[in-house]
Each structure stands twice: as structure tokens, then as C-alpha cells.
Amino acid sequence: MRPRLDRFVLAAFLIAAPAAAADAGGAAVSDVSVSATGFYYAMRDQPDFGVGVATLDRGPLHFEARYNYEARDAGSAFIGWKFAGGDKVTFEVTPIAGALFGSSRGFVPGVEATVTWDSFDAYVEAEYVHDTAQEDASYYYAWSELGWRPVEWLRLGLVGQRTRTVDTGRDLQRGVFGQLSVGKATLGVYAFNPEAASRYVIVALGVRF
Numbered sequence: 001m002r003p004r005l006d007r008f009v010l011a012a013f014l015i016a017a018p019a020a021a022a023d024a025g026g027a028a029v030s031d032v033s034v035s036a037t038g039f040y041y042a043m044r045d046q047p048d049f050g051v052g053v054a055t056l057d058r059g060p061l062h063f064e065a066r067y068n069y070e071a072r073d074a075g076s077a078f079i080g081w082k083f084a085g086g087d088k089v090t091f092e093v094t095p096i097a098g099a100l101f102g103s104s105r106g107f108v109p110g111v112e113a114t115v116t117w118d119s120f121d122a123y124v125e126a127e128y129v130h131d132t133a134q135e136d137a138s139y140y141y142a143w144s145e146l147g148w149r150p151v152e153w154l155r156l157g158l159v160g161q162r163t164r165t166v167d168t169g170r171d172l173q174r175g176v177f178g179q180l181s182v183g184k185a186t187l188g189v190y191a192f193n194p195e196a197a198s199r200y201v202i203v204a205l206g207v208r209f
Contacts, residue, residue, distance in 0.1 A: 037206030074102035168198035
């Protein structure tokens with residue numbers, strides 16, 4: 001039954017995403033956004049690898065596709081709904097649910113959330129990867145950032161993640177990051193475990209329309 005649930009979520013994504021994109025032609029331009037980001041993991045004692053993430057948002061409706069994110073040689077597809085509000089302190093919270101397929105298979109519920117105040121912001125992404133093939137391979141994943149924008153085009157901060165795609169012997173990996181935005185493109189560099197032999201760097205390039 002669980003593999004069928006995975007296929008159902010994936011099918012729902014593949015059907016709904018194109019429909020939303022097609023329907024977006026009649027929506028206000030500000031109501032629709034598309035993004036694509038590539039991450040290059042430059043490892044010190046493991047093979048380098050890449051990660052890809054693409055999103056489509058139409059109003060509060062959120063679609064997301066990933067590769068090599070939850071597991072190596074595995075893809076995932078998500079659908080979610082965004083809640084936003086606030087004045088001086090603003091927030092966005094997007095509960096998501098998706099399917100994992102490829103080298104690993106499973107169901108992945110999660111949440112993405114951002115809180116912003118003045119030039120400071122906090123971002124967290126948390127999910128439970130429920131592996132339907134190997135129950136003992138299920139785990140909690142998290143990526144969090146605490147950022148500061150001294151100027152509009154520069155963002156600096158602290159980053160942490162809990163993942164199975166990188167094996168460093170640490171349950172929680174932490175580091176620093178910097179992002180430079182030019183027009184619709186953003187270049188980011190993340191340095192994890194900078195004080196340890198297991199240190200590694202992620203270079204990210206993203207574009208949003």
C-alpha cells in the first residue's frame with residue numbers, strides 16, 4: 001500500500017503542476033514565480049556531487065521537485081500550500097507532502113518556514129523521510145539558516161543541516177554562508193564544518209522568475 005501512496009503523490013504532482021503552470025497565463029505576473037537552483041558539493045574525503053531543486057508557485061500553491069536531495073540518485077516531488085502574514089515581522093509557512101523515488105522510495109511530509117524582521121531573517125526546512133523499502137532507513141532531515149542583509153544584494157549568516165547525503169560522522173553539520181544577488185540570479189557559498197577534517201563547501205547558483 002505504501003508504494004502506491006508514493007506513486008499517487010508523484011502522479012498528483014505531475015498532473016497538477018503543468019495544469020497550474022498552464023493556468024498561470026491568466027493570473028497576474030506577481031502571482032506566479034518559478035525558480036531553479038543547482039548545488040555543487042565540493043567534498044574533501046568523498047566524491048563530489050550535485051543537487052538540483054526547482055519550484056513553481058502560483059499564489060499560495062507550491063510545487064517543488066528535487067534530485068539528489070534526500071538521497072543519492074533519488075528524486076522527489078512535493079506539493080504544498082503557503083501561509084503568510086505579518087507587518088514589521090513577516091512570516092511564510094508552507095506545509096508540504098511528497099514522494100521519494102529512485103535509489104530510495106518513500107513518503108516525505110515536511111514544512112518550509114521563513115521569519116523576517118528588518119534586515120534579519122531565519123529560514124528552516126524540516127521533513128521526515130519515511131523510507132517504505134527499509135523502515136530503519138527513515139530519518140528526519142533539516143536545513144536552517146540565520147541570515148543578515150547589510151545591503152539588499154548581500155546576505156550573510158549561519159547555516160546548519162542534518163542529512164544522509166553527506167556522511168561526516170556528525171548528526172548536525174554547521175557552518176557559515178554568503179549570498180550575492182544580481183538581478184534574478186543568486187550565487188551562494190556555504191562552508192560546513194570549517195574547523196574539522198570533514199569540512200566541505202557547497203556552491204549554489206539559482207535563478208527566479
